Amino acid sequence: MISIPDKKKKLNLGFLGVGWIGRNRMQALLNHSPSKATVICEPDSQNAEEAIQNAPDACCVENAEEMYNDSSLDGIVIATPSALHAEQSIAALNAGKAVFCQKPLGRTADEVKKVVAASKAADKLLTVDLSYRYTEAFQEVYKRLINNDIGEVYAIDLCFHNAYGPDKEWFYDLPRSGGGCVMDLGIHLIDLALWSLGFPEIKEVRSDLYAQGKKLQLFEDKIEDYASISFLTETNININLKCSWHLPAGKDAEIHASFYGTKGGLAFKNVEGSFYDFTAEKYNGTQTEVLVTPPDSWGGRAGVVWAEDILNGKGYDATTAEELIKTATLIDRIYAR
Known part of the structure; x- marks a missing residue:
C-alpha cells in the first residue's frame, strides 16, 4: 500500500549548533518548510539566546545525547565544528533521526563511509549542505x-x-x-x-x-x-x-x-x-x-529540500551516498592521505 504524505504535518527538528550558519539554516527551515524547532543544543549561551528568539517554543538541552534520545524528533540539523560532524551524524542516524549536516561530512573518506553506512542501516535521509x-x-x-x-x-x-x-x-x-x-x-x-x-x-x-x-x-x-x-x-x-x-x-x-x-x-x-x-x-x-x-x-534552500524529502517519505539515498564518498575520496587524494 502506498503511503501518502500528510501535508499538514510539521517536522520536529533538533538543531545541534546554532552559531551564525546554524541560525541561518534554522530560520530558512522555519520560514520556508513545514518545520518547527523543537530542541536546540548549543554550548555558547549567546548563540543559544539568539536562536531562541526565533524559536521561542524550542527546548534547550545541555548535551547532544538528550537530543538523540528525544523520540519526538524527525531530524537533526548539525552545524558544529568539522571534527564533530561524523560522530554526531552517526549518533543521530543510529537514534533514528534524519540528518542535515554542514560540510564537510567527515574529515576523511573513512569517516564519510561510516556515516553513509549508518544512514543505510537506519534507512534515514542524510544530506550535506553543499548549498x-x-x-x-x-x-x-x-x-x-x-x-x-x-x-x-x-x-x-x-x-x-x-x-x-x-x-x-x-x-x-x-x-x-x-x-x-x-x-x-x-x-x-x-x-x-x-x-x-x-x-x-x-x-x-x-x-x-x-x-x-x-x-x-x-x-x-x-x-x-x-x-x-x-x-x-x-x-x-x-x-x-x-x-x-x-x-x-x-x-x-x-x-x-x-x-x-x-x-x-x-x-x-x-x-x-x-x-x-x-x-x-x-x-x-x-x-x-x-x-x-x-x-x-539561496542560503537555506538545501535544508528546505531535505525537509520536504523527509515529509515525502524519503529515506537512505544511495546515489547521494555514493557522491559523498567519491568527493571525500578525491579530497583524500588531494591531501595525499
Missing part, C-alpha cells in the same frame, strides 16, 4: 550542461578566494578541521564540477598546497591557505581548482565555476566580490549572454 547546487545561477548552468548546450565539455576552471578566512581557531588546526581552504572552500566547487559531469572517475590528481607563501611538503602537518589543484577525468576532461584564505585579490571574494565545451562556455560567478550574489553566463566566442542575475535567497 551552491541550489542557487538559481548554478541550477541554470547545470540545466544547460545536461542539455548539451555547449557541446562536449573538455575543461573546467574552479576558483574560490576568500579574502578573510575563517574566524574560528579550530579551522587552523589540522586534526580538528581535516584540512584548510580546500576542505573549507574547494569542496563546494569540486562538488559542482563532479555533479555536473555525473561523478566521473578521476585518473590523475596533482595538488600544490601552500601555507603563508611556502609550499607544503608531503605529509607536512600544516593547514594550507592556498591551493592549486588539477584533475583529469577518465575521459580526459581537465579540471583546475584554485582556492585560498587571505589572498590579496582586491575584493572580498572571487568565486566561479567555468565550463568550456566544443560549442561554447558556461559560468557561475559571484558579482562584485560578493559572497551571496551570483550570476550565470553563457559564452559564444567573444559574446556573453547573461542568463541569471541576483537577487536570490
Whole structure:
C-alpha cells in the first residue's frame, strides 16, 4: 500500500549548533518548510539566546545525547565544528533521526563511509549542505550542461578566494578541521564540477598546497591557505581548482565555476566580490549572454529540500551516498592521505 504524505504535518527538528550558519539554516527551515524547532543544543549561551528568539517554543538541552534520545524528533540539523560532524551524524542516524549536516561530512573518506553506512542501516535521509547546487545561477548552468548546450565539455576552471578566512581557531588546526581552504572552500566547487559531469572517475590528481607563501611538503602537518589543484577525468576532461584564505585579490571574494565545451562556455560567478550574489553566463566566442542575475535567497534552500524529502517519505539515498564518498575520496587524494 502506498503511503501518502500528510501535508499538514510539521517536522520536529533538533538543531545541534546554532552559531551564525546554524541560525541561518534554522530560520530558512522555519520560514520556508513545514518545520518547527523543537530542541536546540548549543554550548555558547549567546548563540543559544539568539536562536531562541526565533524559536521561542524550542527546548534547550545541555548535551547532544538528550537530543538523540528525544523520540519526538524527525531530524537533526548539525552545524558544529568539522571534527564533530561524523560522530554526531552517526549518533543521530543510529537514534533514528534524519540528518542535515554542514560540510564537510567527515574529515576523511573513512569517516564519510561510516556515516553513509549508518544512514543505510537506519534507512534515514542524510544530506550535506553543499548549498551552491541550489542557487538559481548554478541550477541554470547545470540545466544547460545536461542539455548539451555547449557541446562536449573538455575543461573546467574552479576558483574560490576568500579574502578573510575563517574566524574560528579550530579551522587552523589540522586534526580538528581535516584540512584548510580546500576542505573549507574547494569542496563546494569540486562538488559542482563532479555533479555536473555525473561523478566521473578521476585518473590523475596533482595538488600544490601552500601555507603563508611556502609550499607544503608531503605529509607536512600544516593547514594550507592556498591551493592549486588539477584533475583529469577518465575521459580526459581537465579540471583546475584554485582556492585560498587571505589572498590579496582586491575584493572580498572571487568565486566561479567555468565550463568550456566544443560549442561554447558556461559560468557561475559571484558579482562584485560578493559572497551571496551570483550570476550565470553563457559564452559564444567573444559574446556573453547573461542568463541569471541576483537577487536570490539561496542560503537555506538545501535544508528546505531535505525537509520536504523527509515529509515525502524519503529515506537512505544511495546515489547521494555514493557522491559523498567519491568527493571525500578525491579530497583524500588531494591531501595525499
